[in-house]
Amino acid sequence: MRKPEQCGKNNSNKLRKGLWSPEEDEKLMNYIINNGQGCWSDVARNASLQRCGKSCRLRWINYLRPDLRRGAFSPQEEELIIHLHSLLGNRWSQIASRLPGRTDNEIKNFWNSTIKKRLKNNQISTTTTSASPKLCNPQSHELNKDHNNMGGFISTQHNQHAGFMPIFTSSLSSTMTNTRNIEGLPVLDYGLNMQVDGGYFNGTGQCFDDNNKSFYLENDGIFGSVNNIGIEGDMFVPHLESANTINTTDHNNHHIVDNITCKRETNNNSTYFDDINNILNNCNVSKNKRCENRAGGNLFQEELTIGEWDLEELMKDVSYFPFLDFS
């Protein structure tokens, strides 16, 4: 049996709490440099620190680690955080693992303070707020008033610049102002006749397929669209925590929209969404199953079971996020 960790409440009178002094930092730093990390309770003990192992670990990871990246988040980092959060939710450690030198605590704080504040300032309103803000395209225009399960809605409007914009969502109902020019959030632009709409799609709403025909999507997910008009297709990535099915219907006449998830050849102009899309095509996803729509007509339902998603596969390489520069 290992020696008990001196971190329990019963020992709180013996162990220091609160902010670390420079002397403590130096002790911890010197010990780890000379001896490595090892067992944290041993680190605390052997470095003569009146701290519990957990506290030492946290201090090292969040502050003393030499590979930490200091300073404010760059717009690129911010954009990546927003995007990763749309895919991962509040999985801060996983988000942090994709941002070299950043800690989960740092990202969590950044999200909970800066980004949430920005959302409020941008008047993205909700009737209720969930714990995790989600992404939406600022180019959204027409909310679907026919659906009472309306969430924060995105649509893609061809030939317009668009970006990610987080919104707070509710599983019950939410509203979103008809805002086209949200300031302060970065615009994704992959250049060369290629603009990308993308964001978090919540609830039911109107989108456009690659033939500029509108259609509706239901349930939560990440939506991306590459806007070479009439050439590129759209894709829809369900949010990992959302319901596990997606319905797609044509906006006007309930035609089947069968190209929500399309496959494109990767080329020099490929985008992040293309790559995600390619990954999705390798996922264990059954699709194009038939079901009934509200009007009684037929449509395809893509069934996506959350457990079937290989998160690591989906996220294994965001290094191709084309605007990232960690230099």
Added chain:
DNA sequence: AAGGAAGACAACCGCCAACTG
């Protein structure tokens, strides 16, 4: 200049899965 509010950041708490003896 004072003090309250808001923001930014650091650290703690509790839970849980993995590990260990």
Added chain:
DNA sequence: ACAGTTGGCGGTTGTCTTCCT
């Protein structure tokens, strides 16, 4: 197999700084 320990994680709270009135 089991119980205790450890480390990782996300949520929350605490503390310090900055801003505003």
